[in-house]
Amino acid sequence: MIAALSGAVDDISRAIRLHRVWVALAREDVGDQHRRTTLGPLWLLVNYVAFVGTFVFVFQPAGKDAAGYAAYVAIGLLVWFYLMEIISLSVSLFQREESFIEGTTLPLFVYVMRLALQSIIRAGYAIVGCIVILFLSGSALNAGWLWSLAGLFIILLATPAVITVFAFIGTFFPDSQFIVGNMMRVGMFFTPVFWVYNGQDGIQKYAYHWNPFTYFLEIVRVPIIGGEMPMQAFTITGIMSLAVWAIALLLLGRYRKQVVFMI
């Protein structure tokens, strides 16, 4: 256990010293994806706005809640798309990096950070759209935004751990790539991304309370929309993040040298 932890810490600290590698690779990944397009990475912004626009157009409740709903969906989709991207991409992470893993001695955490940074850059384009939508829908800057920022910060801190855990799961159980991919697609409907929970009974009650994603959405959304600090959601996401980090460190320490034989 101690050996596993020190192995993990060694891997991570080497990766941090090699930050130039993953910063360069991540920036190139985002650029490559939009090579030869006119708008380039701005397509990320267009996609996001189109999604929010569609949901608002189709599901917007009538009456005084209308403007609030746009803000609700804008933040919900921002966080959901980010989580969906890191989880879906991380299950196949080590397979995609096969040529580097088999040809270099880079620490595995370099690939984790490469994906994390890539997803953060992509989410950055959506954030611009999100802020514009928030202002258009009448949300004023207030102290609540700081809590939302803190919520985003927790998500960022949890990101490398989540990627590490899912990357190992995908390596150990290759079938999980399809299971996780499907679950994330279906999961959007079981998570209060675009539907609002007002204490109604039925499936939505369970989907709201027993879904870990709910709390990651709430720590960013509630402070801006509701103007209050969701203590319970912050506690739950904090504990979940620490737990995921503990698992990630153990996996990294214990199995990082085995990955090359499995991919």
Added chain:
Amino acid sequence: MVSIKLQNISLVYKLHEKLTLSAPDRRVGGPGGRIEGSGRKQFVQALDGISFELKAGDRLGLVGPNGAGKTTLLKVLYGIYEPSGGSITLEGKVDALFNINIGFRREATGRRNIVLRGLINGWTEAEIEEKMESIIAFSELGDFIDLPFKSYSQGMAARLAFSMATSLDPEILLMDEWIGAGDAAFQDKAKRRMDELAEKAGIIVLASHNESLIDSVCTKRLTLKSGRVDSLTTVLT
């Protein structure tokens, strides 16, 4: 002091067979290490009891049939594979050349690949910039250096990879086979550079099927057979 010491190195790895509804594949044998066990518990004994010692200036040629363990041994030396048993002591800065597609970014230009490779080896941008022109000059790629790596022929890729690996001043250079992809003129040039490197008290380990290349470059020859040392001899030059 640059040195490599291997004591009784073995490498065993588990074959990960996936759950499937189709009939299991019963083909065994042929090239490769020994496959042991059956069903869902199969192991490959890729290396078995390898011991040897190399000191500064040594140039070791690894020979043996396909699947004898040459590349696997190189990857153990480089630190990609962790041996399952035995001990390995390696002193000196190591660089390795495996197959051409490994560690390159196909979409990026040759120049950009040099930068990335330098970063991977822990160099700063300034150090890379300093070496850049000499790497490009040695590779003789000319204007192609600013075209994407995917447009290169095998020989061109080999030139670039070799120039990069040897320009980063490795003390121990591990090379797998494909240096043969370059043309005759480049092979001569590559051989001269390997001589220089060995004269600077470095160690070279080269895996190849090309007997004349081994004879002209190496001072020692290690023959592998099914993951075991068959013979270790000194090449008379």
